[in-house]
Every structure is written in C-alpha cells, then in structure tokens.
Amino acid sequence: MPDIEYAFLADAADARPGQKFAVLGGGVSRIGGPQFPIRHPHLALVVGLLVTSPELGHEHDLRFLILTPRGAELSSAEAKIVTNGASDGRDTVLTFSLDLWNMMFPEPGDYSIRILVDGSERKRLPLVVEQRGIEESEIVGGDDASFSPPFPPPTGQA
Numbered sequence: 001m002p003d004i005e006y007a008f009l010a011d012a013a014d015a016r017p018g019q020k021f022a023v024l025g026g027g028v029s030r031i032g033g034p035q036f037p038i039r040h041p042h043l044a045l046v047v048g049l050l051v052t053s054p055e056l057g058h059e060h061d062l063r064f065l066i067l068t069p070r071g072a073e074l075s076s077a078e079a080k081i082v083t084n085g086a087s088d089g090r091d092t093v094l095t096f097s098l099d100l101w102n103m104m105f106p107e108p109g110d111y112s113i114r115i116l117v118d119g120s121e122r123k124r125l126p127l128v129v130e131q132r133g134i135e136e137s138e139i140v141g142g143d144d145a146s147f148s149p150p151f152p153p154p155t156g157q158a
Contacts, residue, residue, distance in 0.1 A: 002055055004081065004123040005048035005093045007115055013044035015097040017084075021046065032132040036051075038105045045098040045114060045125075051083045052091050058083060063116040064098060066127075069109025075100070105129045 011025030023046060031040050045064065059082050066074040077098060085092030105111065113125040 001088070002052075002060055002117050002122075003050045004115060004117070005050040007045065007047045007123045007125060007152060009113070009125060010044045010046055010097075010128065012042065013020075013046045015046055015056070015099040016097045017094055017096055021095050021097070026049065029126060030128045030130065032108075032130040034132060036107055036131065040103045040105065041101070043100040043103065045100060045113065046100070047096055047123075048096045049081075049083070049096070049117070050091060051085065051094060053089050055089070056083050056087065056092065058086050061118050063114075063119075065099075065112075065114040065116070067112045067114065069107065071112060074105070074111070075103065 008026055009028035012021045012028075013021060015021035026046070028043060031043075032038065033040075049062075052105045059080055062079045062081060064077045066076070068074050081094075083092070083094060085094070087135075108129055108131050111127040111129055113127060114121055115123040115125075117151065
C-alpha cells in the first residue's frame with residue numbers, strides 16, 4: 001500500500017504529477033480571525049504519495065477528511081488514482097495538491113486533517129483555528145475577503 005512521504009498545508013501550491021511543485025506560504029498550522037464562524041479563502045493541501053515499484057499501475061483510493069475539534073466531519077473529498085512512474089524498479093513519489101476554497105470554521109480549536117489511502121489512515125495534520133483581534137489578524141495575513149491566492153483554480157478540472 002502506498003505511504004505518505006510528506007503532507008503539509010500551504011497558502012497556495014501548484015503541483016502537477018511528474019513535475020516539480022511550487023509552494024507559497026508552506027507549513028500552515030494556524031489560522032484565525034476576529035469572530036466565528038471564520039471563512040478562510042484558500043488553503044492548499046500538498047501530498048507526496050510514496051509508491052513502490054510493484055504498486056505502479058494499480059488503482060488506489062484516496063480520502064481526505066477535515067474534522068472539527070469535536071470530531072465531526074467538516075469536509076471531505078475522495079479520489080481514485082492510478083499510480084504511474086518509471087518502471088526502473090525504484091520507488092516513486094507522486095506529488096499533488098488539493099485546493100480548499102472558502103472553508104468555514106464554525107468554532108475555535110484543534111482541527112484535524114486526515115489522509116487515507118485504500119481505507120487506511122496514513123497521515124494526520126493538525127490545524128489550530130483561533131480567535132484573534134482585528135489588528136493581529138491583519139498583521140499575520142488574516143481572513144480578508146479581498147484576498148486572492150496567487151494560483152487561480154484550474155478550469156474544467158475537479
């Protein structure tokens with residue numbers, strides 16, 4: 001079963017399978033705003049899926065969950081991927097990103113992002129969502145409705 005080589009949150013990412021990837025503001029672990037619910041305009045979940053040579057060419061189920069501090073499901077996504085790569089006997093890392101647009105966080109606390117591969121949880125990322133004063137939110141890049149991420153969403157793709 002494929003494993004997760006790396007996974008992290010960023011302000012924006014451009015990750016295309018088989019190519020290098022670009023990240024802006026990588027390592028996001030905290031967000032906040034002056035009042036709840038908080039709408040965060042954009043986050044990118046960047047994942048490097050480690051696939052061994054025998055696993056190449058097989059279909060795998062991916063599932064992503066975002067859980068609230070109380071353990072309720074806030075959002076989820078599922079995908080099926082066929083892992084491709086060089087057939088030279090080496091392990092391959094397939095990098096991709098998942099865009100999270102206009103996420104609404106109903107309360108402050110410790111949220112959790114879970115990544116499952118073929119039904120098995122392979123990675124867990126924490127995300128602290130906190131209440132901040134207006135001035136503090138502006139200083140650390142808070143939730144400004146006019147924010148526009150540097151990579152627009154691709155058109156015609158899911």
